[in-house]
Amino acid sequence: MKGLIAKKTGMTQVFDENGDLTPVTVIRVEPNTVVALKTKEKFGYDAVVLGLDDLKPAKVSKPYAGSFPENVTPKRNVKEFRDFEAEVAVGDTVGIELFDGVRYVDVTAVSKGKGTQGVVKRWGFGGGRASHGSKFHREPGSTGQCTSPGRSFKNVKMPGRMGRERVTVQNLRVIKVDPELGVVMVCGSVPGVKDCTLIIKSAVKKEF
Template sequence: MKIGLIGKKLGMTQVYTDKGEALPVTVIQVAGNQVVQVKTVEKDGYSAVQLGFGDKKEKSVNKPEGGHFKKAGASPKYVLKEYRVDGEAPAAGTVFGPEVFEVGDVVDVIGTTKGKGFQGVVKRYGFAGQPMSHGSMMHRRTGSIGCRLTPGRVWKNQKMPGHTGTTNRTTQNLQIVQSRTEEGVILVRGCVPGHNNSYVFVRPAIKKAAAKN
C-alpha cells in the first residue's frame, strides 16, 4: 500500500547516473510522518489516514488540538494532511518515512509557489510589451482591455496587473531518483513548487507516466 507523505523542500542539487548523466533533483525531507487519525468506512463513510509532520511544542497547541494528538499517541505536529487509503489502514501513531517510495516510483508534488508581490502584465503573464521608441510612453503597460462598443465592458478573467505567486500548484509525474532512508529524504527528478524549507505534499501519481531511463 502506498500513501502520500508530507515533506519539506530542502533545495535542489544534481546526481549522476551510472552512464555519467547529470540529473537535476529536488531534495525533500519526509522522515517523521505520523498517523494522527484513522478514518473508516463504518464510522466516517470512507477510508483514510490523517498524517502529521513537523514536531511542535506541546505548549504551542490548544487543548482541543492537544487532545486530538494525545488520542492517537502522536506528538503535536505543525502540518496535517489526509490521504485516502485502499484496504487496511495503518494504526494510529505509526511513523512513515522515505521507505514508502522506491526508486523509479512516479509521484505528484503539491506546493505553494513563491510569492512575487504586485507585478505588471509583462512579468505576470509574459506580455510582449509595446513600442520602446518613437516617443511611446507605454513600454510595459497593459494596453487596451476592452471596447466602448460591443461588448461595452471588460470581460471577466482579463489579464491585468496584480498579486503574483503564493498559489497552489501540482507538478505531475516526477520520478523518484533516490530514497535515502538513513537521511530521511527522497530525491525527486526535476523541480517542485515552493521556496526552500516550504512544506510540500507528495502522493502517488494520479496520471502515472512511464518511468524515465
C-alpha cells in the same frame, strides 16, 4: 495511493552509471505520525490522517489538542490521504520506505510569492516596441468597452498579485531514494521556497 508530508531542502546534482549529470531537487522526508484513521462505515470513505512536526505544549490550545489521541503529540502540519495503501494504526510512524519502487511522484506546495507584477511578467504579454517614442512598452492595453456594458469583464488578465498559490507539479521522475539521509531526489522543479512544507504522493497519471 502513497503520500507523505515532507520538506523541500534544495537542489543538487547526481551522476548515473554512464557518468551523465542530472540536476535534482532534494525532498527531505521525516517520519510521519498516524494521527487518525477514517473508515468508510463512519465517514463514507477510507483515509489516513498524518502529522508532522511536534508543537510545544504552550502553543497548543485545548480544542486543537483534543483532536489528537492521548499517545500522539499535537502536530503542526496535518494532512489527510485517501485510499492509503499501507496498513497502519494510530500512533505508528510512516517514513521514506513508503516510496521504495515508486518511479514518479506528484508534489504539492505553495509557490514562491512574487508580489504585485505587470502583465508582461504575470501573463507573458509581448508588450509593444521598445524603440523610442512608441509610447507603448509594457502596458496591458484596453480592458473593456466604451459603450454597453461599459465595464471590464471578469477574469481579464491584468496586473496584480503573482505567486503564493497552491501548485501541484505532476509526474516528477524519482532519481534516487536515500533511506540513510532520509531524502527523495526528483528530476524537475518543485514549487515553494527552501525548507517549505509540501505533500509528496505517488503519481496518479503514471505507473509507479
